[in-house]
């Protein structure tokens with residue numbers, strides 16, 4: 001196999017935003033790193049909208065995920081600077097969540113109670129105040145929540161910048177252990193430590209119940225500044241969002257579907273997204289629809305990522321589900337700390353790879369998690 005260092009410090013399996021960010025962190029710390037991936041940057045990270053939204057991604061019963069997401073948000077400015085904040089279109093304009101009808105407003109009020117309980121900095125807005133912040137919103141919008149802490153980035157540009165900095169080898173891993181990877185071309189790569197960051201495919205390599213959660217997503221293109229703020233809407237009970245980029249692109253997403261490794265874009269998926277976004281933001285109806293896409297989010301049964309060293313000695317960095325773009329920098333810091341034997345930046349016990357086993361010394365997954373294993 002060409003260009004593989006003879007005994008790298010770290011071999012990372014998977015070149016999505018998680019594997020590449022961890023590699024970039026380790027390279028900055030002076031480690032010798034190689035990333036193995038037959039098609040780096042083409043997974044979920046290519047689909048993602050790029051919302052960096054700890055507040056609007058807060059849900060009841062997930063305080064440990066909220067804590068991670070808030071820490072991730074704080075890690076973003078330095079991470080963006082390390083790649084060039086303008087190059088990756090990192091923007092800190094805040095985000096607006098809008099409710100279309102009275103039932104949607106009740107749902108938003110319920111989330112508002114959570115925000116209050118957690119002491120999160122948000123502003124509850126009346127209909128007119130929503131439209132003052134984002135004039136493209138439909139006049140009927142009932143109210144909303146503005147969150148200054150929710151930011152955004154262009155994930156495709158982040159991945160492109162990372163790929164300029166991180167060495168990758170175009171092979172796929174078929175077997176992994178603590179310090180060895182067997183590649184699809186028959187070669188074995190040996191190093192100091194293996195990290196697996198293979199997104200939705202991680203369950204094929206590791207004994208963890210990671211499953212793919214499909215998201216269909218659209219890209220529209222219009223005049224720069226047409227939509228001023230990223231908007232998340234609840235429209236007659238369905239969720240939709242529109243994220244504007246500096247160059248006039250507007251990303252509209254996303255469906256959440258549980259149907260295995262299927263990345264077809266369907267008429268129904270596109271219809272639902274356009275129906276909801278045009279109800280919320282009717283002014284988008286005249287601009288171009290330039291791309292339809294689908295990606296697979298890596299999801300664990302408890303919605304939390306898997307970050308840590310397993311009892312097999314492998315370092316796990318997967319299961320980032322809806323927030324892998326947001327949590328890439330903090331995951332990278334945590335993985336670098338684990339690999340280098342330093343204290344991680346936060347308590348990772350709730351994200352342990354062994355949390356799905358009754359007995360962490362036993363290989364067997366708990367029965368309720370067996371169906372999620374795709375190997």
Ligand SMILES: Cc1cc2nc3c(=O)[nH]c(=O)nc-3n(C[C@H](O)[C@H](O)[C@H](O)COP(=O)(O)OP(=O)(O)OC[C@H]3O[C@@H](n4cnc5c(N)ncnc54)[C@H](O)[C@@H]3O)c2cc1C
Nearest residue numbers: 016017018043044045049050051173199215323324325326
């Ligand atoms: C429609 C959609 C919208 C989203 N929007 C957002 C958002 O706004 N904000 C946010 O924070 N997150 C968002 N996400 C979630 C985010 O995209 C993911 O959590 C994140 O991209 C996961 O990154 P990853 O590197 O783990 O996986 P991926 O990007 O999927 O990368 C995994 C990589 O592993 C490689 N691989 C697989 N098997 C092997 C193997 N055997 N050997 C070697 N390599 C292998 C694949 O080729 C791939 O490149 C969204 C996701 C989707 C689908």
